Structure formats: structure tokens, C-alpha cells
């Protein structure tokens with residue numbers, strides 16, 4: 001995507017990180033330059049966010065300058081420095097962030113976690129299927145010291161699911177009843193007290209949460225609150241580490257700081 005201003009003056013690298021400060025990591029300048037940079041970066045985020053929403057047929061943008069405020073979200077912007085007659089062009093972006101989520105493992109145990117999530121991902125239409133998405137995604141994985149199966153994905157498109165399968169062999173979806181998707185391997189090191197905010201075993205979720213998994217993402221599932229058994233102690237199954245009559249509460253650090261459970265941004 002082209003802009004009227006010189007993108008190369010804002011970003012010197014091919015992939016650049018932007019956070020809620022709306023300033024490139026290597027920025028140095030006076031107050032007036034700072035406000036100019038922030039204005040231009042806001043414009044980039046708003047326009048790219050809108051293009052991504054259109055590409056995903058979403059009613060509103062998931063990514064914008066204002067939606068970065070007060071978050072730990074990171075936007076990775078991919079720049080083509082020779083585009084737009086040498087002014088540089090923005091080819092795509094990837095946004096990650098942490099979210100408080102209720103998530104189910106393969107046997108239907110429910111965990112309240114705060115995983116790192118992929119929230120938005122977009123490569124300009126003219127540049128798709130050229131390996132640029134892969135470059136961006138790989139950069140993010142290395143920057144955040146993670147692997148594809150450890151990330152929760154906010155309502156992935158089919159293109160993105162195919163992308164993950166092709167480049168990372170990730171395809172075994174563990175069914176959830178929110179709009180997030182996690183894959184086999186996600187829970188492998190979740191079973192540590194420090195990672196778990198809350199866990200519980202709920203019969204009502206087992207069939208609903210797993211009956212359509214491993215092949216497709218479904219978005220029409222009821223939400224957690226729609227399951228009557230969620231509130232019923234009789235609904236809890238009694239085996240394994242989740243046999244407690246009451247939910248097991250672990251003192252995860254995130255619980256104390258932020259116990260609000262958030263849903264999809266989309």
C-alpha cells in the first residue's frame with residue numbers, strides 16, 4: 001500500500017515493530033518530529049487495518065492506531081523500500097497480543113489462560129502467495145521466541161489456516177467455543193501452575209467442544225455462558241488432575257494483574 005509520505009524515512013528495516021507508542025523502535029528526533037511520525041504511523045495502521053478487514057469481510061477493523069492504545073499488542077510492518085517510486089511501500093502486517101481466554105484441551109478440560117495470540121494478519125493483494133507472509137510470520141516467531149502451535153489465533157481465515165498447514169505443518173485444531181483457534185501442542189506446557197489462571201472439567205463442553213474439531217473451524221458454537229451445565233457442579237467429570245469438585249485456582253501472575261476475560265477482537 002502506497003502513502004503520500006516517505007515510508008523509508010519512518011522505517012529503515014524490512015520488518016518494523018510498532019507498539020502503543022506509535023513510534024519505531026529506533027526513532028530519534030525532537031517533539032515536533034515525534035508527533036509527525038506518530039501521525040504517519042497512525043495513518044499506516046488505520047489504512048492497513050481497513051484493508052485487512054475488507055480482505056477478511058469483517059465489519060470493522062481489528063487493527064487501528066486507537067486500538068493499540070493501552071495494550072501490549074505488537075504490529076510487525078513489512079516494508080518494500082523500493083516501492084512507490086523509491087518512497088517505500090507497506091506490503092503487509094501481522095499483529096500479536098495477549099488475551100485472557102477460556103480454552104479447552106483435547107479432553108475438554110477448561111483453562112483460563114492469557115496466551116499470546118495472532119490477532120490480525122494481512123499481505124497486500126498484489127503481493128500474496130509470494131512467500132512474504134511466511135517471512136513476516138517467521139520473524140514474529142523468532143522475535144517472540146515462540147512456535148506456531150503455542151499461539152492462539154483469533155478467528156483465522158481459510159487462507160491463514162492453509163498458510164499454517166503449508167509452512168508449519170500445523171493443522172490439528174482443538175475445538176473451542178469462542179472464536180479463537182488453538183492447535184495440538186498448545187497445551188503441552190500449559191499444565192504448569194504458573195501458566196494456569198484457572199482450570200476446570202466440564203461435561204457439557206466435552207461433546208460440544210470436540211465434536212467438530214480436528215478438521216474445520218466453526219464459528220457458530222454457543223458461547224461459554226450459553227452452556228447451562230457450566231454453572232452446575234453435577235456437570236463436572238471426576239478424573240485425572242481436574243477431578244476437583246471446585247475449579248482449581250492456581251496463583252498465576254496474570255490472574256492478580258488482570259482477571260478480566262476478553263473475547264475476540266473481531
Ligand code: ACO
Nearest residue numbers: 120121122123128129130131133134156157160162163166
Ligand atoms: N487461497 C488459499 N490459500 C492461500 C491463499 C489463497 N488465496 N493465499 C495464501 N494462501 C496460503 C497457501 O497455503 C499458500 O501456499 P500455496 O500458494 O502454495 O497454495 C500460502 O498461504 C502462501 O504463503 P505466503 O506466500 O507466505 O503467504 P501470503 O504472503 O499470501 O500471506 C496471508 C498469507 C496473510 C493469509 C494472505 O494470504 C492474506 O493477507 N490473506 C487475506 C487476509 C487474511 O485472510 N488474513 C488472515 C486473517 S486471520 C487473522 O488475522 C488471525
